[in-house]
Amino acid sequence: MNKSYNFAFFDEGSKREIRRATLKAIAIPGYQVPFASREMPIGRGWGTGGLQLTLSLIGKEDVLKVIDQGSDESVNAVNIKKLVSDTTGVRTTDSTREATLIQSRHRVPEVPLEQDQILILQxxxxxxxxxxxxxxxxxxxxxxxxxxxxxxxxxxxxxxKYKTMATDADHPVMVHDRYVMAPSPIPRFDNPKLDYSEALILLGAGREKKVYAVPPFTKVTSLAFDDYEFEIESFTNHECILCGSKDVFLDELVDQDTGATYFQCNDTSNCLDIVNQEQSLGVK
Amino acid sequence: MGYVAVKGGTQAIEESIKRLKYERLQKGTVLDVHTIEDGMRGLIDQVMSESSLYDQSLAAIAIKQAEGNPEEAVFLLRAYRSTLPRKHVSRIISSEDMQVERRISASFKDIPGGQILGATTDYTHRLLDWELEKETEESIQDWLHAYHAENRLTEYDQKQMSELSNLPKVLDYLRSEGLLQSCENNDLNPEDVTRKSLEFPSKRSERLQILTRGQTGAVTSLAYAVIRGYGALHPTVGELRVGQLPVYLDHPLDIGQEEDSYYIGDFQATEVEMLMPVTVEKERGKKEMEFEIGYGLCFGQNETKAIAIGILDNCLENPNTDFPSQNEEFVLYHIDSVESTGFISHLKMPHYVTFQSKLDSIRKTKEKASVGAVGGGNE
Structure with missing residues (x-):
C-alpha cells in the first residue's frame, strides 16, 4: 500500500464533496448532478468518474470488483484495481457475489445484484x-x-429510415417516470437489469463532471413505442462455447484457423463460475 | 482457438511499464532534475501554466518522468494537485504590484515608464546555434562573470529598479484620455472551477481560469482562428508584462488586516491587456468607435498564450453564435489538455461490447431492409 498518499488517494475534503453530490443524485433519480471532478492518475475518459465514486465510497471492509467490458482481467480493469488497492489496501475479487463495490465499464454483471452491493458505472x-x-x-x-x-x-x-430502432449500446432510459437518462454504453441487453434493481447503481462521468444514480427499487424503462418495442441484442441459436450459457451477453469471435464464427460469454467471471460448477458436479 | 482477451492482463501491463522505463533509461544517461529545472524554462513554464500548479521542482520531476512530453507532464501534475487539500486563499493580488522584468506595448511607442524588452526570443534569428553542442561549465562561468561585470548596478540603476514595481498601466493612460471606459473593480469572490463544475452561462472568473489552464496550443489555435477570419476582432497588444507577483496570506485570526498578513513568496506571470476597437451605437443611431479590452494572465513566461487568452476573453464576453470561437461552450469545454487528451486516448481502450451491440443493430437494419425488398415494398 502506497503510504505517501492519503487513504483512497483523495484528501478527505474531496471525498466528502463527491459524497454530497452522490447523495443528491440518489435523492433525484436520473438527474445529472454537476460535481467538481478531480483530475485522476488515470486518463480522463478512462473511467475517472467511476473511479472517483469508488474512492469516495470505499472503506477498509469493502471488497472491490472492477470489470471492463465484461472482463476482470482487461488491462484497464486491472489498472484501476491496482490503483485502488495501492492507495487503500482493500481486497479485490473477481466474484460478483463476493464484491461490495463493483466498478464497471459498459456491462452490468450477469449474476443478479443484491441490496448490500453498489454498482458503479463509468x-x-x-x-x-x-x-x-x-x-x-x-x-x-x-x-x-x-x-x-x-x-x-x-x-x-x-x-x-431503418424500419426499426437502430440504437446500439447506451439506449436511453426513463428513470422514475421523470428524467431521461443515458445508462452509459451498456448493451441494450443490460437495460432491463436496471429496472427495480436491488442494488444501488451510481453513474460517474469524470470528464463531463456529472454524477447520477438509479436508487434501489426504482422504475427504469427503455424508451420505445407501443408498436415498436424495445429489443435487446439477439443471440438466438448461439451459446457460449465454454460454458454453454444461452441467456447471457456473448462476444462474437472468429476462429483464426477455420474462419468460423463462435461465441463466448462476455462476463468472464460468471462463465468461469459456471464451468467450475459443472466440473465439480461432473466429479461427483 | 485464436482468441484472446481474458487472462494475463496484469502481467502484460507490468511488462509494458517495465518497457517504458527501459525506453527512458536505455542509453544509460541519468537526466538530472536540476538540469531540467535550470535549463528548460520554456517547457517548465508551459507545464506549470497548463497544470495550474506553480512549482518548478515538481514540474521538473514531471517532465523527467514524462520523458519531456508536455501532455503527460501536465497530466501527472494535475493528478498530484488533486491530492492537495485547499488550506488557504491568498489576499487579492493587484497586478500593479508586479516587479516587472519585461514590458512592452504595441499601441504606444512612448509609454510612461518606457518599453522594457527584458528576455525575449522575439528578435533572435532562429538559426541553430551549433556552439551549444560544445558548451562547457567553464565557458558559461566566463560568460556569466563578464555579464555580471557589465551589469553592475549604480545607485541610479537601483532607484530605477525600485520603480519597476510600480509602473503605470498603459490602459490607465487611455482611460484618462477618455478612449476607454473606466470600470469599477469587480471584487466578487471568484468561482473556483476546480471545486465547482462549470455551469452556463459562465462567469468571467470561470472563463479566465479555464483559459489560463488551457492547453497552450489549443488556446493559441482558437485565438488565431478569431483574428484570421472566424471572428470579428482586430486586436492590438495594449500592454504585455512579464514579472513577479507577490502573494500574501491573511493572518488566520486577523482576516483582512493587511499589516498582519504574511508574505509567502512570488510567482512569475505573464499579463496581457488587449485593445479591441469596436463600434458602439450612441443615442439617435449615432455611431462611435471605442476600445474594449481582453485580459490574459498565466503562470510563467507564456506570451503567445497570454495574448491568445486576451483575445478569447473578449470573444467570450461578446457571444456570437456565428463563430465557434465566440461560443463559450465550444471554447471552454475543449481546450483543457487533460480532458481532450484523455478522451481522445480512451479510444484505444477495448470497445468489444459496444461494438458487438453496434453489429447487432446494423444486422437488424439490414434484415429489415431485405425483408422490405422481398415484400415488394409499397413505399
Whole structure:
C-alpha cells in the first residue's frame, strides 16, 4: 500500500464533496448532478468518474470488483484495481457475489445484484440529449422542462429510415417516470437489469463532471413505442462455447484457423463460475 | 482457438511499464532534475501554466518522468494537485504590484515608464546555434562573470529598479484620455472551477481560469482562428508584462488586516491587456468607435498564450453564435489538455461490447431492409 498518499488517494475534503453530490443524485433519480471532478492518475475518459465514486465510497471492509467490458482481467480493469488497492489496501475479487463495490465499464454483471452491493458505472457521455443538442445550457433546460420530444424523434427517425430502432449500446432510459437518462454504453441487453434493481447503481462521468444514480427499487424503462418495442441484442441459436450459457451477453469471435464464427460469454467471471460448477458436479 | 482477451492482463501491463522505463533509461544517461529545472524554462513554464500548479521542482520531476512530453507532464501534475487539500486563499493580488522584468506595448511607442524588452526570443534569428553542442561549465562561468561585470548596478540603476514595481498601466493612460471606459473593480469572490463544475452561462472568473489552464496550443489555435477570419476582432497588444507577483496570506485570526498578513513568496506571470476597437451605437443611431479590452494572465513566461487568452476573453464576453470561437461552450469545454487528451486516448481502450451491440443493430437494419425488398415494398 502506497503510504505517501492519503487513504483512497483523495484528501478527505474531496471525498466528502463527491459524497454530497452522490447523495443528491440518489435523492433525484436520473438527474445529472454537476460535481467538481478531480483530475485522476488515470486518463480522463478512462473511467475517472467511476473511479472517483469508488474512492469516495470505499472503506477498509469493502471488497472491490472492477470489470471492463465484461472482463476482470482487461488491462484497464486491472489498472484501476491496482490503483485502488495501492492507495487503500482493500481486497479485490473477481466474484460478483463476493464484491461490495463493483466498478464497471459498459456491462452490468450477469449474476443478479443484491441490496448490500453498489454498482458503479463509468460514463463517457452522460447527456442522452447531446446527439441532437450540443449545448449543455440548452439540454439542462430541456431536462428541467421534461421536454423530451427530441429523444423520441431520434428513435422515430430511425424507425422511418431503418424500419426499426437502430440504437446500439447506451439506449436511453426513463428513470422514475421523470428524467431521461443515458445508462452509459451498456448493451441494450443490460437495460432491463436496471429496472427495480436491488442494488444501488451510481453513474460517474469524470470528464463531463456529472454524477447520477438509479436508487434501489426504482422504475427504469427503455424508451420505445407501443408498436415498436424495445429489443435487446439477439443471440438466438448461439451459446457460449465454454460454458454453454444461452441467456447471457456473448462476444462474437472468429476462429483464426477455420474462419468460423463462435461465441463466448462476455462476463468472464460468471462463465468461469459456471464451468467450475459443472466440473465439480461432473466429479461427483 | 485464436482468441484472446481474458487472462494475463496484469502481467502484460507490468511488462509494458517495465518497457517504458527501459525506453527512458536505455542509453544509460541519468537526466538530472536540476538540469531540467535550470535549463528548460520554456517547457517548465508551459507545464506549470497548463497544470495550474506553480512549482518548478515538481514540474521538473514531471517532465523527467514524462520523458519531456508536455501532455503527460501536465497530466501527472494535475493528478498530484488533486491530492492537495485547499488550506488557504491568498489576499487579492493587484497586478500593479508586479516587479516587472519585461514590458512592452504595441499601441504606444512612448509609454510612461518606457518599453522594457527584458528576455525575449522575439528578435533572435532562429538559426541553430551549433556552439551549444560544445558548451562547457567553464565557458558559461566566463560568460556569466563578464555579464555580471557589465551589469553592475549604480545607485541610479537601483532607484530605477525600485520603480519597476510600480509602473503605470498603459490602459490607465487611455482611460484618462477618455478612449476607454473606466470600470469599477469587480471584487466578487471568484468561482473556483476546480471545486465547482462549470455551469452556463459562465462567469468571467470561470472563463479566465479555464483559459489560463488551457492547453497552450489549443488556446493559441482558437485565438488565431478569431483574428484570421472566424471572428470579428482586430486586436492590438495594449500592454504585455512579464514579472513577479507577490502573494500574501491573511493572518488566520486577523482576516483582512493587511499589516498582519504574511508574505509567502512570488510567482512569475505573464499579463496581457488587449485593445479591441469596436463600434458602439450612441443615442439617435449615432455611431462611435471605442476600445474594449481582453485580459490574459498565466503562470510563467507564456506570451503567445497570454495574448491568445486576451483575445478569447473578449470573444467570450461578446457571444456570437456565428463563430465557434465566440461560443463559450465550444471554447471552454475543449481546450483543457487533460480532458481532450484523455478522451481522445480512451479510444484505444477495448470497445468489444459496444461494438458487438453496434453489429447487432446494423444486422437488424439490414434484415429489415431485405425483408422490405422481398415484400415488394409499397413505399
Amino acid at each position: 460514463v463517457p457521455l452522460p447527456e442522452p440529449l447531446r446527439s441532437f443538442e450540443p449545448s449543455e445550457h440548452e439540454t439542462k433546460k430541456l431536462h428541467a422542462e421534461r421536454e423530451y420530444s427530441g429523444a423520441w424523434l431520434m428513435l422515430f427517425e430511425q424507425i422511418m
